[in-house]
Amino acid sequence: MKLDDYDKQRRYEATVVSSQRITADESDAEIREIVLEIAADFSFAIGQSIGVITPGPHALSHDEHFRLYSIADTPTAEAGKSRIVIAVRRVNYIDEYSGERYDGISSNYLCDRQAGDRVTITGPYGIVFEVPENKEANLILIGAGTGIAPFRAFVKHIYQDVRDWKGKVRLFYGAHTGLELVYMNEHRDDFALYYDEDTFEAFTALSPRPNWADPIAWDYALESRSEEILEMLDDPNTYVYVAGLEPVRDELDDVFARMTGSEERWHRRRAELVAGGRWTELLY
């Protein structure tokens, strides 16, 4: 769905409760965890995202700039209020014609907000990743960069709210460098809460040459577990959820083509999984 097609009629004023950098100081990537509070009942489900409106005017003469952010956590709030956590990566890009650096509008606006500031939000939108009703379902979760955000809420929901999950949960988290890993690094590992669960395992995939902007090396993380993953994919009770930036699709296609033996075989397989509602992507 195109951004223009989202319903932005219902708007909420949210207050920034806190904003904290969650990438290491040495990292070039700045990802901030922002906690927002809404003085209303803003009900949402795990896997949904919110819209953020950055007031204009903006350079390209649009009055409002609208972007989406996945809900990364669902903390409890006082009665009559709601809290939402989002993880936002500060985006900038070099214009290929002018060579000038431009800052992404919404991500910089959000990363610059401080506690007490107001932000207009809309939504929530979409239930991209549904928790299967059958607790024996297996889940392969693949998150790249800020694509880890929905899975943080998702895994927490499975083990803390749904409970007694019987299926295997395999989380693959890719980033260009270890410094870009959020929620799963040496200072802070929110997933550590679930390592004791027999059903849960998490793996990281990093780029071998981080400074070269090389693709994430999914091969080591995924291919070295090929047997288990292929077995899981053969099980009709396995669901694959993928979140992150667009290039991840091609990166994963390459790896899965090698794992399944050929590109053609993988494309057929993937199409079957998608058609069966067993392969779902949230790519941006």
Ligand SMILES: Cc1cc2nc3c(=O)[nH]c(=O)nc-3n(C[C@H](O)[C@H](O)[C@H](O)COP(=O)(O)OP(=O)(O)OC[C@H]3O[C@@H](n4cnc5c(N)ncnc54)[C@H](O)[C@@H]3O)c2cc1C
């Ligand atoms: C469902 C969904 C969930 C999302 N969840 C998250 C999340 O949890 N966390 C998160 O950080 N992001 C998330 N995103 C991405 C987010 O919505 C924004 O796209 C992102 O923050 C960048 O928006 P921006 O306004 O800062 O940048 P914009 O101002 O929109 O610019 C964004 C990009 O556009 C390109 N671009 C624009 N103009 C030019 C130009 N002249 N030359 C070259 N390149 C150009 C660049 O690649 C630039 O990086 C999600 C997206 C979707 C669709």
